[in-house]
Amino acid sequence: MRSTGIDSLTLAESVAELVRIPSVNPLQAGPRAEEHGPVGEGALALRLAERFDAYGADEVVLDEVLPGRPNVYGRFPGRSERLVVLDVHTDTVSVEHMTDPPFDGRVEDGSVWGRGALDTKASMGVMLALLADWRRRGLRPAPTLLLVGSVSEEVGGLLGATRFRPWAEQQGLHIDQMLVAEPTEFRPIHGLKGLVLIEVTVHGTAAHSARPDLGANAIEAMAPVIAAFGAEHERLQALPPATELGNGTVSVTGISGGTGTNVIPDLCSISVGRRIVPGEDPADVLERLQAIAHASCPLPCEVTSLLPTTPDGRPASPAFYQRPDSGFVRFLADVSGTEPTTAPFGTNALRYTGLADELAVFGPGSIELAHQATERIAVADLVRLAGVLEAWLAPA
Ligand SMILES: [Zn+2]
Incomplete structure (x- = not known):
């Protein structure tokens, strides 16, 4: 041409x-x-x-x-x-x-x-x-x-x-x-694909690491949360894909926590990316991610969306x-x-x-x-x- x-x-x-x-x-x-x-x-x-x-x-x-x-x-x-x-x-x-x-x-x-x-x-x-x-x-x-x-x-x-x-x-x-x-x-x-991006923060209690019984370990409490997101990813892969875009995915892309080698950590956070496919509503997806985190975490945790809300009030674009x-x-x-x-x-x-x-x-x-x-x-x-x-x- x-x-x-x-x-x-x-x-x-x-x-x-x-x-x-x-x-x-x-x-x-x-x-x-x-x-x-x-x-x-x-x-x-x-x-x-x-x-x-x-x-x-x-x-x-x-x-x-x-x-x-x-x-x-x-x-x-x-x-x-x-x-x-x-x-x-x-x-x-x-x-x-x-x-x-x-x-x-x-x-x-x-x-x-x-x-x-x-x-x-x-x-x-x-x-x-x-x-x-x-x-x-x-x-x-x-x-x-x-x-x-x-x-x-x-x-x-x-x-x-x-x-x-x-x-x-x-x-x-x-x-x-x-x-x-x-x-x-x-x-x-x-x-x-669209993207819903979240941060999960687990709140524990700091203590001397020689006395873990006095604290609540936020990093250890995050482990089952990460495993639960892995399970969600596997569940999505088993679905029949609706379009050429294939299936949604879940990936844990960042983690931070801990203040010293002798301190039981009182905070741990992860970032999680959820790629969404046609037919999925970002608000429903966010709600499901929140439910997974709360159901799997043995300590109090909070889930926040990391992307600016779209003009029509959604946590992400479809x-x-x-x-x-x-x-x-x-x-x-x-x-x-x-x-x-x-x-x-x-x-x-x-x-x-x-x-x-x-x-x-x-x-x-x-x-x-x-x-x-x-x-x-x-x-x-x-x-x-x-x-x-x-x-x-x-x-x-
Ligand atoms: Zn470009």
């Missing part, structure tokens, strides 16, 4: 310009990120707003999600009222572990290099280059395009997506198709699922020469269930190469993406 009206260097430069504006998620910004000047999604959002404006957006909105961290929306009128959305997160992961210059955006060895090139500025850069090109040639997309730059995808709870959803609902938007940009190797992702034979998913697969698949990682799509008639996660490059010590996107992939976006948006 080749793009029709645009050369590969223009695409590469459009992506490189975005890489050169550091937008490390503030929860992961360290000294290396900060030495390059203002860190965060704010500067990138302002630059995107300028480019949206220059390329013919009839509405550009900076929507502050957190202080200095706005989402940015640009509406590009099409030849019809039919509305589609391309959502691209603007934050990147940390650069502290990078062995490469993180923000030079150099184009070398057939790739654009730097943090965010792959995850996920490539999609925004290519879309912008196309819009600029169409503007010059007097072309408009077939559907009206709402281009969304959303903050806080990598860490911190999908806050940009969480904010965009009520904004779109408030505007009364009817979204026909929505594409969430992530590196998927051009395979449309039609399903993602899984995202779109049938693999739906028109949009099939279109993306056919035009890319790939097959639909599901993915184990979370994306903004978890916040968008039901917001659009059809939803898919899609983009160039491999998630397996994201978040690493070097980061790059192949220019050939940018050209290929331009072809897919032109097939989708059909400028004329």
